[in-house]
Amino acid sequence: MGKEVERKFLVADPAWRSLVEAHIRISQFYVAAQPGRTVRVRISDGGSAALTLKFGNKARERDEFEYPIPLAEAEELMAFAIGRVIEKTRHHVRHRGYLYEVDVFGGVLSGLVVAELETPEDVPDEMLPDWLGREVTGESRFYNASLALGGIPEIAA
Template sequence: MGIEIERKFLVNKEKWNQVKKEKRSLYRQGYIVSDPEKTIRVRLTDNEAFLTIKGLSVGASRPEFEYSIPVDEAQQLLDGFCDTVVSKIRNFITYDNKLWEVDEFHGDNEGLIVAEIELDDENESFSRPEWISEEVTSEKKYSNSNLAKKPYKSW
Protein backbone atom coordinates (compact mmCIF):
# COMPACT_ATOMS: atom_id res chain seq x y z
CA MET A 1 0.00 0.00 0.00
CA GLY A 2 1.25 3.47 -0.87
CA ILE A 3 0.96 6.38 1.52
CA GLU A 4 0.54 9.93 0.27
CA ILE A 5 1.81 12.66 2.59
CA GLU A 6 0.69 15.96 1.14
CA ARG A 7 0.32 19.49 2.44
CA LYS A 8 -1.77 22.15 0.70
CA PHE A 9 -1.46 25.92 0.65
CA LEU A 10 -3.23 28.85 -0.91
CA VAL A 11 -1.19 30.92 -3.33
CA ASN A 12 -0.65 34.68 -3.39
CA LYS A 13 -1.84 35.49 -6.93
CA GLU A 14 0.22 38.66 -7.39
CA LYS A 15 3.46 36.92 -6.45
CA TRP A 16 2.50 33.78 -8.37
CA ASN A 17 1.98 35.77 -11.58
CA GLN A 18 5.68 36.79 -11.42
CA VAL A 19 6.93 33.18 -11.18
CA LYS A 20 8.51 31.54 -14.23
CA LYS A 21 6.47 28.40 -14.89
CA GLU A 22 8.77 25.42 -15.64
CA LYS A 23 6.24 22.87 -16.85
CA ARG A 24 2.45 22.96 -17.18
CA SER A 25 -0.20 20.40 -18.02
CA LEU A 26 -3.96 20.46 -18.42
CA TYR A 27 -5.65 18.10 -15.96
CA ARG A 28 -9.20 16.87 -16.09
CA GLN A 29 -10.26 14.63 -13.25
CA GLY A 30 -13.54 13.09 -12.24
CA TYR A 31 -14.78 11.13 -9.28
CA ILE A 32 -16.43 7.72 -9.45
CA VAL A 33 -16.63 7.57 -5.64
CA SER A 34 -16.22 10.60 -3.43
CA ASP A 35 -16.84 10.46 0.29
CA PRO A 36 -14.75 11.35 3.36
CA GLU A 37 -13.41 7.81 3.80
CA LYS A 38 -12.49 7.02 0.20
CA THR A 39 -12.28 8.43 -3.30
CA ILE A 40 -11.88 6.76 -6.66
CA ARG A 41 -10.64 9.24 -9.22
CA VAL A 42 -9.96 9.20 -12.95
CA ARG A 43 -7.35 11.71 -14.13
CA LEU A 44 -6.59 12.66 -17.71
CA THR A 45 -3.54 14.83 -18.45
CA ASP A 46 -2.15 16.08 -21.76
CA ASN A 47 -0.92 12.60 -22.66
CA GLU A 48 -1.43 10.23 -19.71
CA ALA A 49 -4.28 8.83 -17.65
CA PHE A 50 -4.58 7.34 -14.18
CA LEU A 51 -7.06 5.60 -11.92
CA THR A 52 -6.40 6.55 -8.30
CA ILE A 53 -7.91 5.19 -5.09
CA LYS A 54 -7.37 7.18 -1.90
CA GLY A 55 -8.37 6.36 1.65
CA LEU A 56 -9.24 8.41 4.71
CA SER A 57 -6.87 11.28 5.52
CA VAL A 58 -5.25 11.27 8.94
CA GLY A 59 -3.36 14.53 9.32
CA ALA A 60 -1.52 15.04 6.02
CA SER A 61 -1.34 11.29 5.24
CA ARG A 62 -3.62 8.81 3.54
CA PRO A 63 -3.42 5.51 1.71
CA GLU A 64 -3.09 5.90 -2.05
CA PHE A 65 -3.06 3.47 -4.97
CA GLU A 66 -2.48 4.86 -8.47
CA TYR A 67 -2.53 2.97 -11.77
CA SER A 68 -1.76 4.10 -15.29
CA ILE A 69 -4.65 3.40 -17.66
CA PRO A 70 -5.14 3.95 -21.42
CA VAL A 71 -6.11 7.53 -22.33
CA ASP A 72 -9.17 6.45 -24.32
CA GLU A 73 -10.46 4.43 -21.35
CA ALA A 74 -9.95 7.40 -19.02
CA GLN A 75 -12.02 9.54 -21.39
CA GLN A 76 -14.79 6.91 -21.38
CA LEU A 77 -14.72 6.74 -17.57
CA LEU A 78 -14.84 10.54 -17.26
CA ASP A 79 -17.75 10.76 -19.69
CA GLY A 80 -19.73 7.76 -18.45
CA PHE A 81 -18.97 7.19 -14.78
CA CYS A 82 -18.04 10.52 -13.21
CA ASP A 83 -20.81 12.78 -11.99
CA THR A 84 -18.36 15.51 -11.00
CA VAL A 85 -15.28 16.73 -12.88
CA VAL A 86 -12.59 19.30 -12.06
CA SER A 87 -10.46 20.99 -14.71
CA LYS A 88 -7.21 22.81 -13.99
CA ILE A 89 -3.74 23.69 -15.18
CA ARG A 90 -1.11 22.00 -13.04
CA ASN A 91 2.23 23.77 -12.80
CA PHE A 92 5.34 21.91 -11.67
CA ILE A 93 7.79 24.15 -9.81
CA THR A 94 11.02 23.05 -8.14
CA TYR A 95 11.93 25.15 -5.13
CA ASP A 96 14.80 24.31 -2.79
CA ASN A 97 15.02 20.78 -4.27
CA LYS A 98 11.33 20.03 -3.62
CA LEU A 99 8.61 19.71 -6.24
CA TRP A 100 5.59 21.96 -5.78
CA GLU A 101 2.45 21.27 -7.81
CA VAL A 102 0.40 24.42 -8.26
CA ASP A 103 -3.14 24.09 -9.58
CA GLU A 104 -4.88 26.98 -11.35
CA PHE A 105 -8.52 25.90 -11.49
CA HIS A 106 -10.94 26.43 -14.38
CA GLY A 107 -14.72 26.49 -14.70
CA ASP A 108 -16.69 26.89 -11.49
CA ASN A 109 -13.41 26.92 -9.52
CA GLU A 110 -11.86 29.73 -11.60
CA GLY A 111 -9.77 32.09 -9.49
CA LEU A 112 -8.64 29.45 -7.00
CA ILE A 113 -4.93 28.59 -6.93
CA VAL A 114 -3.73 25.84 -4.60
CA ALA A 115 -0.16 24.58 -4.13
CA GLU A 116 0.69 21.07 -2.92
CA ILE A 117 3.92 19.52 -1.75
CA GLU A 118 4.40 15.79 -1.20
CA LEU A 119 6.64 14.81 1.68
CA ASP A 120 8.40 11.66 2.84
CA ASP A 121 7.38 12.26 6.46
CA GLU A 122 4.66 14.40 8.08
CA ASN A 123 7.31 16.15 10.20
CA GLU A 124 9.67 16.82 7.29
CA SER A 125 10.80 20.43 7.12
CA PHE A 126 10.79 22.35 3.84
CA SER A 127 11.22 25.88 2.56
CA ARG A 128 8.17 27.80 1.43
CA PRO A 129 8.39 29.90 -1.71
CA GLU A 130 7.39 33.55 -1.28
CA TRP A 131 4.20 32.98 -3.29
CA ILE A 132 2.86 30.51 -0.70
CA SER A 133 0.13 31.87 1.55
CA GLU A 134 -1.84 30.13 4.31
CA GLU A 135 -1.88 26.38 4.82
CA VAL A 136 -5.20 24.64 4.10
CA THR A 137 -4.19 20.96 4.44
CA SER A 138 -6.89 20.20 7.00
CA GLU A 139 -9.63 22.25 5.29
CA LYS A 140 -11.67 19.69 3.37
CA LYS A 141 -13.31 22.34 1.15
CA TYR A 142 -9.99 22.60 -0.73
CA SER A 143 -9.84 18.92 -1.67
CA ASN A 144 -10.34 18.36 -5.37
CA SER A 145 -13.18 15.90 -4.74
CA ASN A 146 -15.00 18.55 -2.69
CA LEU A 147 -14.30 21.26 -5.28
CA ALA A 148 -16.00 19.01 -7.84
CA LYS A 149 -19.16 18.90 -5.68
CA LYS A 150 -19.03 22.37 -4.07
CA PRO A 151 -17.10 24.65 -6.41
CA TYR A 152 -15.19 27.71 -5.29
CA LYS A 153 -17.65 30.11 -6.97
CA SER A 154 -20.43 28.87 -4.62
CA TRP A 155 -18.59 29.71 -1.38
Protein backbone atom coordinates in the same frame (compact mmCIF):
# COMPACT_ATOMS: atom_id res chain seq x y z
CA MET B 1 1.13 1.52 -2.16
CA GLY B 2 2.61 4.85 -1.29
CA LYS B 3 2.11 7.00 1.76
CA GLU B 4 2.09 10.67 1.05
CA VAL B 5 2.48 13.63 3.35
CA GLU B 6 0.43 16.24 1.56
CA ARG B 7 0.13 19.90 2.44
CA LYS B 8 -2.09 22.38 0.61
CA PHE B 9 -1.82 26.14 0.48
CA LEU B 10 -3.63 28.97 -1.18
CA VAL B 11 -1.19 30.98 -3.27
CA ALA B 12 -0.71 34.58 -2.14
CA ASP B 13 1.84 35.90 -4.61
CA PRO B 14 2.39 35.37 -8.36
CA ALA B 15 6.19 35.13 -7.86
CA TRP B 16 5.97 31.35 -8.43
CA ARG B 17 5.15 31.92 -12.12
CA SER B 18 8.76 32.81 -12.98
CA LEU B 19 9.91 29.48 -11.48
CA VAL B 20 7.67 27.13 -13.50
CA GLU B 21 9.58 24.15 -14.93
CA ALA B 22 6.66 22.40 -16.63
CA HIS B 23 2.89 22.39 -16.83
CA ILE B 24 0.19 19.79 -17.45
CA ARG B 25 -3.43 20.29 -18.49
CA ILE B 26 -5.58 18.07 -16.29
CA SER B 27 -9.18 16.93 -16.42
CA GLN B 28 -10.16 14.87 -13.42
CA PHE B 29 -13.33 13.42 -12.00
CA TYR B 30 -14.51 11.07 -9.32
CA VAL B 31 -16.44 7.85 -9.82
CA ALA B 32 -16.74 7.14 -6.08
CA ALA B 33 -16.25 9.28 -3.00
CA GLN B 34 -17.08 8.93 0.64
CA PRO B 35 -15.34 10.02 3.83
CA GLY B 36 -11.91 8.44 3.98
CA ARG B 37 -11.85 7.03 0.42
CA THR B 38 -12.05 8.24 -3.15
CA VAL B 39 -11.70 6.79 -6.64
CA ARG B 40 -10.50 9.35 -9.16
CA VAL B 41 -9.74 9.33 -12.87
CA ARG B 42 -7.27 11.86 -14.23
CA ILE B 43 -6.53 12.65 -17.87
CA SER B 44 -3.24 14.50 -18.43
CA ASP B 45 -2.59 16.62 -21.51
CA GLY B 46 -5.30 14.69 -23.36
CA GLY B 47 -2.87 11.82 -23.90
CA SER B 48 -2.59 9.66 -20.80
CA ALA B 49 -4.84 8.62 -17.93
CA ALA B 50 -4.62 7.21 -14.43
CA LEU B 51 -6.98 5.70 -11.89
CA THR B 52 -6.21 6.71 -8.30
CA LEU B 53 -7.56 5.30 -5.06
CA LYS B 54 -6.98 7.26 -1.86
CA PHE B 55 -7.70 6.05 1.68
CA GLY B 56 -7.46 7.77 5.04
CA ASN B 57 -8.86 10.57 7.13
CA LYS B 58 -5.65 12.20 8.39
CA ALA B 59 -5.21 15.74 7.14
CA ARG B 60 -1.59 15.31 6.01
CA GLU B 61 -1.15 11.59 5.43
CA ARG B 62 -3.12 9.11 3.31
CA ASP B 63 -2.57 5.85 1.45
CA GLU B 64 -2.57 6.23 -2.32
CA PHE B 65 -2.66 3.67 -5.12
CA GLU B 66 -2.33 4.85 -8.73
CA TYR B 67 -2.57 2.86 -11.94
CA PRO B 68 -2.24 3.89 -15.58
CA ILE B 69 -5.36 3.11 -17.61
CA PRO B 70 -6.08 3.35 -21.33
CA LEU B 71 -7.13 6.84 -22.40
CA ALA B 72 -10.23 5.49 -24.17
CA GLU B 73 -11.39 3.81 -20.94
CA ALA B 74 -10.82 7.00 -18.94
CA GLU B 75 -12.93 8.93 -21.46
CA GLU B 76 -15.67 6.26 -21.19
CA LEU B 77 -15.58 6.45 -17.39
CA MET B 78 -16.34 10.18 -17.58
CA ALA B 79 -19.99 9.20 -18.20
CA PHE B 80 -20.00 7.83 -14.61
CA ALA B 81 -18.51 10.95 -13.02
CA ILE B 82 -20.16 12.18 -9.86
CA GLY B 83 -20.20 15.95 -9.51
CA ARG B 84 -18.29 18.20 -11.89
CA VAL B 85 -15.24 17.45 -13.98
CA ILE B 86 -12.38 19.56 -12.67
CA GLU B 87 -10.28 21.40 -15.24
CA LYS B 88 -6.95 22.78 -14.13
CA THR B 89 -3.41 23.44 -15.24
CA ARG B 90 -0.77 22.04 -12.93
CA HIS B 91 2.54 23.89 -12.82
CA HIS B 92 5.71 22.29 -11.43
CA VAL B 93 7.75 24.66 -9.29
CA ARG B 94 10.83 23.74 -7.24
CA HIS B 95 11.87 25.41 -4.02
CA ARG B 96 14.75 24.21 -1.83
CA GLY B 97 14.74 20.83 -3.51
CA TYR B 98 11.00 20.21 -3.09
CA LEU B 99 8.54 20.01 -5.95
CA TYR B 100 5.39 22.11 -5.55
CA GLU B 101 2.42 21.48 -7.79
CA VAL B 102 0.57 24.74 -8.32
CA ASP B 103 -2.92 24.12 -9.66
CA VAL B 104 -4.65 26.96 -11.49
CA PHE B 105 -8.30 25.98 -11.79
CA GLY B 106 -10.58 26.76 -14.72
CA GLY B 107 -14.32 26.75 -15.35
CA VAL B 108 -16.53 27.51 -12.34
CA LEU B 109 -13.44 27.26 -10.12
CA SER B 110 -11.55 30.01 -12.02
CA GLY B 111 -9.61 32.22 -9.64
CA LEU B 112 -8.67 29.36 -7.33
CA VAL B 113 -4.92 28.71 -7.16
CA VAL B 114 -3.75 25.99 -4.78
CA ALA B 115 -0.21 24.72 -4.22
CA GLU B 116 0.35 21.15 -3.07
CA LEU B 117 3.50 19.72 -1.59
CA GLU B 118 3.66 15.91 -1.46
CA THR B 119 6.68 14.42 0.26
CA PRO B 120 7.60 11.26 2.15
CA GLU B 121 8.36 13.41 5.21
CA ASP B 122 6.90 16.55 6.75
CA VAL B 123 8.64 19.74 5.56
CA PRO B 124 9.27 22.36 8.28
CA ASP B 125 7.48 25.69 7.81
CA GLU B 126 10.75 27.62 7.57
CA MET B 127 11.57 25.66 4.39
CA LEU B 128 8.39 26.84 2.60
CA PRO B 129 8.49 29.51 -0.14
CA ASP B 130 7.31 33.07 0.56
CA TRP B 131 4.76 32.98 -2.29
CA LEU B 132 2.56 30.53 -0.41
CA GLY B 133 -0.47 31.92 1.35
CA ARG B 134 -2.67 30.41 4.02
CA GLU B 135 -2.29 26.69 4.64
CA VAL B 136 -5.54 24.84 3.92
CA THR B 137 -4.33 21.32 4.72
CA GLY B 138 -7.18 19.55 6.47
CA GLU B 139 -9.81 21.96 5.16
CA SER B 140 -11.91 19.50 3.20
CA ARG B 141 -13.54 22.20 1.07
CA PHE B 142 -10.19 22.56 -0.74
CA TYR B 143 -9.78 18.83 -1.46
CA ASN B 144 -10.25 18.03 -5.12
CA ALA B 145 -13.08 15.62 -4.30
CA SER B 146 -14.91 18.41 -2.46
CA LEU B 147 -14.30 20.81 -5.35
CA ALA B 148 -15.84 18.23 -7.71
CA LEU B 149 -18.76 17.29 -5.49
CA GLY B 150 -19.55 20.37 -3.48
CA GLY B 151 -19.80 24.08 -3.62
CA ILE B 152 -17.15 26.55 -4.54
CA PRO B 153 -15.00 27.67 -1.60
CA GLU B 154 -14.54 31.31 -0.80
CA ILE B 155 -11.22 32.17 -2.40
CA ALA B 156 -9.13 34.23 -0.02
CA ALA B 157 -5.45 33.89 0.77
